[in-house]
Amino acid sequence: MRIAVVGGGYVGLVTGACFAELGHTVDIVEIDAGKAAAINAGRAPIHERGLDALLAKHAGVRLRAGTDYGPVALSDLAFICVGTPPAADGSADLSMVAAASRSIGEALREGKGAHTVVVKSTVPPGTTENLVAPTVGNHSHRADTGFAMNPEFLREGRAVEDFLHPDRIVIGSRDGRSGDTVAAAYTGVSAPVVRCGLTAAEMIKYASNALLATKISFANEVGNVCKRLGIDVYEVMQGVGMDHRVSPHFLDAGAGFGGSCFPKDVAALVSLAEGLGEEPALLRSVLDVNDRQPLRMVRMLEERIGDLAGKRVAVLGLAFKDNTDDIREARAVPVIAGLLQRGAAVAAYDPLAAASMRRVFPGIDYAASAADALRGADACLVMTEWPEFSTLNGEFDLMNSRIVIEGRRILSCDGKEGICW
Numbered sequence: 291m292r293i294a295v296v297g298g299g300y301v302g303l304v305t306g307a308c309f310a311e312l313g314h315t316v317d318i319v320e321i322d323a324g325k326a327a328a329i330n331a332g333r334a335p336i337h338e339r340g341l342d343a344l345l346a347k348h349a350g351v352r353l354r355a356g357t358d359y360g361p362v363a364l365s366d367l368a369f370i371c372v373g374t375p376p377a378a379d380g381s382a383d384l385s386m387v388a389a390a391s392r393s394i395g396e397a398l399r400e401g402k403g404a405h406t407v408v409v410k411s412t413v414p415p416g417t418t419e420n421l422v423a424p425t426v427g428n429h430s431h432r433a434d435t436g437f438a439m440n441p442e443f444l445r446e447g448r449a450v451e452d453f454l455h456p457d458r459i460v461i462g463s464r465d466g467r468s469g470d471t472v473a474a475a476y477t478g479v480s481a482p483v484v485r486c487g488l489t490a491a492e493m494i495k496y497a498s499n500a501l502l503a504t505k506i507s508f509a510n511e512v513g514n515v516c517k518r519l520g521i522d523v524y525e526v527m528q529g530v531g532m533d534h535r536v537s538p539h540f541l542d543a544g545a546g547f548g549g550s551c552f553p554k555d556v557a558a559l560v561s562l563a564e565g566l567g568e569e570p571a572l573l574r575s576v577l578d579v580n581d582r583q584p585l586r587m588v589r590m591l592e593e594r595i596g597d598l599a600g601k602r603v604a605v606l607g608l609a610f611k612d613n614t615d616d617i618r619e620a621r622a623v624p625v626i627a628g629l630l631q632r633g634a635a636v637a638a639y640d641p642l643a644a645a646s647m648r649r650v651f652p653g654i655d656y657a658a659s660a661a662d663a664l665r666g667a668d669a670c671l672v673m674t675e676w677p678e679f680s681t682l683n684g685e686f687d688l689m690n691s692r693i694v695i696e697g698r699r700i701l702s703c704d705g706k707e708g709i710c711w
């Protein structure tokens with residue numbers, strides 16, 4: 291098949307590279323010429339395990355990138371993978387989806403044969419039907435284009451693996467042919483396929499993220515109570531998660547959820563519900579709990595060592611999770627801001643994300659290793675579940691005092707004077 295992917299960011303690039311791996315000819319259309327050039331040169335603009343190998347194999351062979359929408363006219367399927375960031379009121383900003391739809395429509399004027407436009411971006415229910423389809427149609431002047439909605443469930447840091455081995459593939463369509471064409475593109479991926487309408491597919495994505503975020507905030511709220519009672523919430527959630535109706539995943543308490551998806555998508559669902567006259571009390575609380583969680587760590591530290599002014603605090607982990615250099619909504623951001631506000635000196639370390647965080651906090655110390663960050667520190671906060679932190683032990687002896695607050699349960703060292711959920 292010939293596939294066009296519009297937007298070559300986390301989702302678009304992984305989608306394009308994986309479809310090339312499945313044997314398709316893929317053109318990525320990306321407005322950022324620098325990103326397109328990097329992709330063509332086989333250099334991934336993002337850090338994602340397995341992606342470099344796929345680019346080395348397919349870039350310039352079955353995978354090409356450019357700024358021109360021309361390849362859309364030659365494609366069987368065009369996947370929209372542009373961003374849907376939060377607007378000021380929390381709703382999803384669909385301006386990039388609208389712009390991509392206009393450009394796809396214009397490109398399809400030249401197209402021959404059947405085309406299917408597939409929305410992969412996370413969009414509120416109704417967007418494919420009410421925004422994408424009419425915009426494409428108005429600009430293509432064609433009535434024979436099919437539309438589908440195929441939400442993406444990949445996790446950053448494990449994106450290639452998740453794309454090629456998903457739990458399920460959701461395909462929403464309003465005509466059978468479009469859905470069948472999307473399903474055919476996934477030939478070679480072994481996963482159950484859920485076929486449904488366009489709006490249901492859009493809602494499946496929001497509901498999935500909202501439920502996962504709810505599990506985390508639930509674990510955090512229970513964890514906060516457990517802490518007061520001296521109970522280990524990880525032991526509790528292990529017992530809870532053994533019930534197959536619950537599942538053991540996404541019950542890790544700590545600093546809360548970050549990233550480009552959970553905070554934005556829960557906020558968008560809240561905004562959608564409010565717009566429909568509903569009271570999304572549960573979802574609002576999911577965000578509330580999450581906003582408070584990182585600052586609890588700063589307060590715990592104050593309770594433990596008193597005034598933070600002039601104290602040196604090591605922050606281990608800046609990325610929003612392990613195996614990524616992405617710091618969008620990273621829990622380290624409010625924590626570092628809180629520490630600086632209280633006059634602390636911050637020594638930060640992350641295996642991949644220091645360069646990104648330097649743009650947010652240019653004035654703090656960035657250490658070359660965890661040991662360097664810990665040397666001479668009065669306390670340490672662990673903000674990211676990087677596996678390399680799990681083997682730290684003697685490094686904590688470099689601190690003035692071994693006071694460690696774990697925002698992620700990752701350390702395995704003995705005798706730390708640790709505080710964790």
Ligand SMILES: NC(=O)c1ccc[n+]([C@@H]2O[C@H](COP(=O)([O-])OP(=O)(O)OC[C@H]3O[C@@H](n4cnc5c(N)ncnc54)[C@H](O)[C@@H]3O)[C@@H](O)[C@H]2O)c1
Nearest residue numbers: 297298299300301320321371372373374386390411412442
């Ligand atoms: N990042 C994730 O883990 C993830 C997972 C599942 C779903 N999603 C959803 O997928 C969508 C994309 O997310 P992302 O993280 O890949 O975003 P991103 O910002 O990394 O990538 C979007 C890309 O689209 C490009 N772009 C914007 N407008 C364009 C246009 N008109 N034509 C061509 N290119 C254009 C941008 O330059 C950028 O490179 C969002 O809706 C997001 O919610 C993201």
Ligand SMILES: O=c1ccn([C@@H]2O[C@H](COP(=O)(O)OP(=O)(O)O[C@H]3O[C@H](CO)[C@@H](O)[C@H](O)[C@H]3O)[C@@H](O)[C@H]2O)c(=O)[nH]1
Nearest residue numbers: 442443444445446506540541542546547548549551610611
């Ligand atoms: O038990 C847990 C699990 C995760 N987290 C945190 O939650 C955030 C998100 O983690 P994760 O879901 O692994 O990363 P994302 O890459 O943001 O992936 C989520 O968001 C994507 C974008 O929509 C979806 O495609 C994925 O299915 C969904 O897991 C991170 O800050 C984690 O530290 C916890 O605090 N506790």
